[in-house]
Amino acid sequence: xxxxxxxxxxxxxxxxxxxxxxxxxxxxxxxxxxxxxxxxxxxxxxxxxxxxxxxxxxxxxxxxxxxxxxxxxxxxxxxxxxxxxxxxxxxxxxxxxxxxxxxxxxxxxxxxxxxxxxxxxxxxxxxxxxxxxxxxxxxxxxxxxxxxxxxxxxxxxxxxxxxxxxxxxxxxxxxxxxxxxxxxxxxxxxxxxxxxxxxxxxxxxxxxxxxxxxxxxxxxxxxxxxxxxxxxxxxxxxxxxxxxxxxxxxxxxxxxxxxxxxxxxxxxxxxxxxxxxxxxxxxxxxxxxxxxxxxxxxxxxxxxxxxxxxxxxxxxxxxxxxxxxxxxxxxxxxxxxxxxxxxxxxxxxxxxxxxxxxxxxxxxxxxxxxxxxxxxxxxxxxxxxxxxxxxxxxxxxxxxxxxxxxxxxxxxxxxxxxxxxxxxx
Amino acid sequence: xxxxxxxxxxxxxxxxxxxxxxxxxxxxxxxxxxxxxxxxxxxxxxxxxxxxxxxxxxxxxxxxxxxxxxxxxxxxxxxxxxxxxxxxxxxxxxxxxxxxxxxxxxxxxxxxxxxxxxxxxxxxxxxxxxxxxxxxxxxxxxxxxxxxxxxxxxxxxxxxxxxxxxxxxxxxxxxxxxxxxxxxxxxxxxxxxxxxxxxxxxxxxxxxxxxxxxxxxxxxxxxxxxxxxxxxxxxxxxxxxxxxxxxxxxxxxxxxxxxxxxxxxxxxxxxxxxxxxxxxxxxxxxxxxxxxxxxxxxxxxxxxxxxxxxxxxxxxxxxxxxxxxxxxxxxxxxxxxxxxxxxxxxxxxxxxxxxxxxxxxxxxxxxxxxxxxxxxxxxxxxxxxxxxxxxxxxxxxxxxxxxxxxxxxxxxxxxxxxxxxxxxxxxxxxxxxxxxxxxxxxxxxxxxxxxxxxxxxxxxxxxxxxxxxxxxxxxxxxxxxxxxxxxxxxxxxxxxxxxxxxxxxxxxxxxxxxxxxx
Numbered sequence: 001x002x003x004x005x006x007x008x009x010x011x012x013x014x015x016x017x018x019x020x021x022x023x024x025x026x027x028x029x030x031x032x033x034x035x036x037x038x039x040x041x042x043x044x045x046x047x048x049x050x051x052x053x054x055x056x057x058x059x060x061x062x063x064x065x066x067x068x069x070x071x072x073x074x075x076x077x078x079x080x081x082x083x084x085x086x087x088x089x090x091x092x093x094x095x096x097x098x099x100x101x102x103x104x105x106x107x108x109x110x111x112x113x114x115x116x117x118x119x120x121x122x123x124x125x126x127x128x129x130x131x132x133x134x135x136x137x138x139x140x141x142x143x144x145x146x147x148x149x150x151x152x153x154x155x156x157x158x159x160x161x162x163x164x165x166x167x168x169x170x171x172x173x174x175x176x177x178x179x180x181x182x183x184x185x186x187x188x189x190x191x192x193x194x195x196x197x198x199x200x201x202x203x204x205x206x207x208x209x210x211x212x213x214x215x216x217x218x219x220x221x222x223x224x225x226x227x228x229x230x231x232x233x234x235x236x237x238x239x240x241x242x243x244x245x246x247x248x249x250x251x252x253x254x255x256x257x258x259x260x261x262x263x264x265x266x267x268x269x270x271x272x273x274x275x276x277x278x279x280x281x282x283x284x285x286x287x288x289x290x291x292x293x294x295x296x297x298x299x300x301x302x303x304x305x306x307x308x309x310x311x312x313x314x315x316x317x318x319x320x321x322x323x324x325x326x327x328x329x330x331x332x333x334x335x336x337x338x339x340x341x342x343x344x345x346x347x348x349x350x351x352x353x354x355x356x357x358x359x360x361x362x363x364x365x366x367x368x369x370x371x372x373x374x375x376x377x378x379x380x381x382x383x384x385x386x387x388x389x390x391x392x393x394x395x396x397x398x399x400x401x402x403x404x405x406x407x408x409x410x411x412x413x414x415x416x417x418x419x420x421x422x423x424x425x
Numbered sequence: 426x427x428x429x430x431x432x433x434x435x436x437x438x439x440x441x442x443x444x445x446x447x448x449x450x451x452x453x454x455x456x457x458x459x460x461x462x463x464x465x466x467x468x469x470x471x472x473x474x475x476x477x478x479x480x481x482x483x484x485x486x487x488x489x490x491x492x493x494x495x496x497x498x499x500x501x502x503x504x505x506x507x508x509x510x511x512x513x514x515x516x517x518x519x520x521x522x523x524x525x526x527x528x529x530x531x532x533x534x535x536x537x538x539x540x541x542x543x544x545x546x547x548x549x550x551x552x553x554x555x556x557x558x559x560x561x562x563x564x565x566x567x568x569x570x571x572x573x574x575x576x577x578x579x580x581x582x583x584x585x586x587x588x589x590x591x592x593x594x595x596x597x598x599x600x601x602x603x604x605x606x607x608x609x610x611x612x613x614x615x616x617x618x619x620x621x622x623x624x625x626x627x628x629x630x631x632x633x634x635x636x637x638x639x640x641x642x643x644x645x646x647x648x649x650x651x652x653x654x655x656x657x658x659x660x661x662x663x664x665x666x667x668x669x670x671x672x673x674x675x676x677x678x679x680x681x682x683x684x685x686x687x688x689x690x691x692x693x694x695x696x697x698x699x700x701x702x703x704x705x706x707x708x709x710x711x712x713x714x715x716x717x718x719x720x721x722x723x724x725x726x727x728x729x730x731x732x733x734x735x736x737x738x739x740x741x742x743x744x745x746x747x748x749x750x751x752x753x754x755x756x757x758x759x760x761x762x763x764x765x766x767x768x769x770x771x772x773x774x775x776x777x778x779x780x781x782x783x784x785x786x787x788x789x790x791x792x793x794x795x796x797x798x799x800x801x802x803x804x805x806x807x808x809x810x811x812x813x814x815x816x817x818x819x820x821x822x823x824x825x826x827x828x829x830x831x832x833x834x835x836x837x838x839x840x841x842x843x844x845x846x847x848x849x850x851x852x853x854x855x856x857x858x859x860x861x862x863x864x865x866x867x868x869x870x871x872x873x874x875x876x877x878x879x880x881x882x883x884x885x886x887x888x889x890x891x892x893x894x895x896x897x898x899x900x901x902x903x904x905x906x907x908x909x910x911x912x913x914x915x916x917x918x919x920x921x922x923x924x925x926x927x928x929x930x931x932x933x934x935x936x937x938x939x940x941x942x943x
Contacts, residue, residue, distance in 0.1 A: 098695060098804035099833075121701055142643060153643070155651055156620050163895075171895035172888070177800045179832040180869040181606045181655050182876055182887055183914065184896040185619065188651025192643070209701030232561060236584065238675040240741055266744035314640035316561035345562075345641050375562075375624075376641030397646040399635040405902040406647055422646045 006081060008037055011058035015040050018050030021088070029083050031063045032076040032420075033385060039083045045162055045170055045201040048084065052199065053168030055082050056415060062166070063417045064195040066107055066134030070141050072305075073382050074194045075393055078419035084199055086136055092116045093202065100207045101159065101176060106136030106200045113205075122207045125151035129295050136200040142192030145293045146243035146259065149343040151208055154191045160204035161187040163197075166415040171198075178206045189406065195417040196425055197410045211261035214242070215271040218289055219282040220253040224322035230256045231318055231342045233277045239270040244343025247291065248322055250335045256342065257289050296337040297350035297382075307360050307383035309349035311340075311367055317374030318342055321367070325349060328366035332359035345376065351383075357390035364391050394422040450878055450912025451497045452524060452543035460521040461500045464545060467517035468503055472510050476551070478502040487546050490531040490538040491593070492879055499526070499540035506551045508626055508634055508664035515662065516632030518545055524908045527662040529570060529598030533605060534796060535877025537657045537913055544908075547662060549600045555579045556665065563670045564623065564640055569600025569663050573607075576668060585670035588615040591873070592781050603663050606655030608873035610706040610780070611737070613831035615671065617873070619654040624667030627653060630660070630904035640667060652899050657875050658910040660903040674739035677705070678749050679773045682734045682756040683727030683763040687711050687826070690732035691806040693759035694830045697736070698803065700755065702748050707831035708735040708780050711810075713790070714825040714838070715779075721786030724779030727763040734761075734830065735780050783827040784838065791823065791840035793849070795856045798874040799863030803833040812862050813837060822848075822855045834872035835863070861886065876914045884916055894919060 015022045021041035029036050038060075042048045055062050060081035065071060067087060086107035094103040097120035104113050110128045113135065117124055126138060127145025137143075144153040151157070160174035173186045190200055221227045227246055234244055234256075242261040248254035256278070260270045275282050291299070297306040313321050322338065325347075329336035334355040340347035349367075351360050360383070368378035372395075380393035397403070400423040407414075407425045419425075469477055478484060479501050488496040500523075505511045518525045524544035531538055540546045552568035555575065559565065560583045565576055573594040576587035590609035591597055597607070602618045603625065615621075624638035637650040644650075653660050684690040690709050697704065710718065710733050715726050726733050736752055738745050753764055767773035787794050801809050810826065817824045825838040837859050841852035860870050860883055870876070870883045884893060893915060901921035903909070911918060 096802065098699065099802040100698065152620060155648060156616060165895065169891050171892050173892065173896065175869050176867045177802055177833055177869055179608060179612065179800050179834045179872040181873055182869045182871050183884065184652055184899055185655050186652055186896055186899060188648045191648055193647055209703065235563065238672060238741060262744055263747055265747050266741055269743040270741050312641040312643050314562040346643065374641065375639045377645050379645050394645055399637055399649060400646065402629065402635060402649060403647045406899060409898040409902045
């Protein structure tokens with residue numbers, strides 16, 4: 001089917017009356033290499049609704065954008081006419097400290113939310129491994145970091161959401177209280193949906209107290225089974241870890257790092273216990289180790305686009321994943337660095353940018369088979385165009401038909417980020 | 426007095442203006458006897474004979490759930506033993522357009538498992554296997570009929586437990602917990618069922634068996650499981666559930682604090698949260714609720730207290746010690762006149778006994794009552810409690826307050842005597858006004874009991890038409906024919922129709938040569 005033709009001038013004018021800030025797109029506005037024609041920067045949920053109504057009427061495909069830090073994640077969209085940029089909607093709308101909640105607009109940087117709530121001794125327990133992520137972008141990509149072992153991920157923190165559908169209808173779900181079972185919890189559907197269901201404009205999150213003290217206990221390991229033994233010892237103990245990170249660069253020793261945070265008196269005792277558990281080589285540190293809370297591909301130069309993997313697995317599969325990752329990458333002759341939340345069953349991998357796409361594909365296939373057998377999945381979050389072209393980045397997804405039906409109901413015309421998500425959604 | 430059985434939080438009768446048998450939401454027994462007969466035949470072919478019930482007397486056993494005032498006799502009850510049998514029943518329903526309702530132990534308090542007179546009730550009580558306890562993975566895989574507390578019993582030996590603990594945990598099922606996104610006293614710190622369910626094998630309303638989520642987190646694709654949990658059986662039936670197991674804490678300490686008023690107890694609650702302490706639970710009871718609990722269980726709550734707080738802290742011993750001292754200090758500073766610390770499990774159990782039996786205990790002081798389940802922002806507690814007191818005194822309807830103070834989840838018990846003309850109506854009015862208070866303070870109409878049939882009419886007070894329409898897009902994706910527990914949650918069903926604008930192949934009329942498309 002040939003692409004539908006759109007009347008760009010008419011669209012520009014309609015969008016202009018929907019929202020004061022509409023410009024022609026530049027080269028930096030490309031979404032994973034796909035150039036849009038226009039960029040709209042609405043200033044409110046109402047303006048987003050007007051913009052999407054106008055886009056719908058003009059037949060434009062739309063990709064939402066927060067701070068633009070993960071625009072190459074997922075698959076390249078089939079087509080983009082309009083980027084809806086939410087960076088003007090960057091307000092932390094309300095911090096109700098006594099209720100331990102915060103409400104922020106989608107374009108608000110996570111760091112700004114963090115700064116606001118820290119003033120009251122609180123924290124928004126969603127890590128930002130990418131840096132400069134927005135609330136909306138973090139939700140749309142289901143971003144998480146080391147803290148997930150203790151406080152979960154976006155799905156455990158989001159309590160209310162405002163979205164605009166592709167037909168311009170504004171809808172809310174959830175609310176401003178943590179405990180609430182009125183209606184479907186559709187906020188969770190938008191988490192990790194890569195902008196394919198609706199445009200997120202505002203969100204309410206539960207907060208946690210800011211820990212007064214923290215220590216990190218680290219210990220090196222050589223063999224995958226050692227890493228698994230160490231992690232298992234920590235999770236089955238009663239030390240209430242704030243994070244359990246596993247770092248395994250392509251060469252040399254790996255590290256297991258356990259974060260213990262809370263009140264000083266408690267942290268001291270739990271640190272002592274953890275040191276005992278992890279053996280005589282374990283050491284205690286007040287500072288977080290280098291690279292903590294960043295993805296393994298973050299160390300590469302921005303121009304050097306590595307292949308970014310996300311592996312998930314049942315906790316007891318850690319050793320097998322570490323093992324297969326190393327043997328598969330060695331066999332394929334590519335460099336693969338791993339780091340992630342070993343205590344949650346999530347590891348991220350970075351494959352060097354110059355790796356042959358076929359070689360990357362073989363690593364992906366072997367790791368995917370292993371992760372799938374371990375109750376999880378392997379996703380290629382990002383990568384050079386040649387790798388994305390050669391590899392099934394999302395992999396097979398159970399219940400894909402049901403997901404397609406959800407997409408069909410929310411966005412029947414496929415206006416929102418078509419092709420960016422699983423199964424071509 | 427109806428509707429109190431032991432450990433369950435059980436609602437008393439709610440005087441409904443219209444006999445529910447005649448409402449749109451529950452169907453009519455004579456709606457389509459031929460379709461029901463066809464489903465019965467299909468089901469008999471797929472299930473063992475003793476798994477299919479269609480004689481009237483036995484059907485009556487299933488006429489209500491924990492919200493016992495609403496009664497509807499289903500056309501057919503099935504007791505499947507496997508996912509394939511559930512799927513076969515659902516496929517038969519789908520083929521003949523017959524509605525179905527799934528039911529676990531039937532302890533729900535919003536009528537979520539109220540049968541359809543024109544439909545099939547799928548009871549999961551024969552699916553009670555704990556299939557796997559995977560301690561190394563901190564997961565268990567269980568069938569939907571497994572009793573909530575039995576997951577904990579199966580895992581405490583290994584140092585683990587299942588955190589969500591609704592008061593009915595000795596009899597409620599995990600399938601019901603999943604459908605209702607059940608909470609409990611300890612969800613302040615540990616979250617709700619949705620935070621503890623990682624995967625489910627699930628039968629869609631078309632009778633397909635799909636796997637949602639699993640042992641590992643962050644399954645790629647839409648978080649359908651997140652939408653399914655708490656959807657009250659309107660999206661399908663879970664046939665296996667993968668749950669998170671939580672490590673038992675090193676220490677648990679429980680304290681009972683007596684206050685002169687709910688204002689003081691509320692201020693103490695705010696001070697504790699404000700100090701950065703997240704107790705496992707903070708429960709409050711007011712004078713009337715204390716009186717009832719005392720009469721029923723002799724739990725020895727402080728005499729003359731206007732309110733008590735039950736506060737529980739758990740975690741590593743050093744933290745618990747420190748935080749416990751803080752909590753004691755803060756309670757004292759906010760006027761607590763008596764602090765009682767449980768020194769052993771028996772004393773801890775006694776403190777909880779008063780709280781956990783509070784609903785049933787209200788039967789001692791009132792022949793009938795309505796249980797509400799509204800939520801308010803915690804900081805609104807003093808104003809809302811005063812407003813409830815005003816409502817009570819202006820209407821002459823007594824209200825006992827029992828609630829999860831830490832997360833602002835109120836359970837006002839609106840007391841009345843149905844033998845007195847008009848008392849039921851007056852109670853219902855007060856009950857509705859309390860929900861309005863919750864909504865206007867920025868809260869919710871239900872914190873853990875669900876919307877069910879009981880509160881569907883209140884949904885438009887909390888959500889706009891567009892909000893409800895958007896939720897129902899999900900329902901249309903799962904259940905376009907509206908056969909999965911229809912009449913629950915939403916006051917008005919959305920007509921799903923064909924997906925607008927979706928062009929898959931040629932129009933049927935074009936294909937049939939009856940029309941041309943240009």
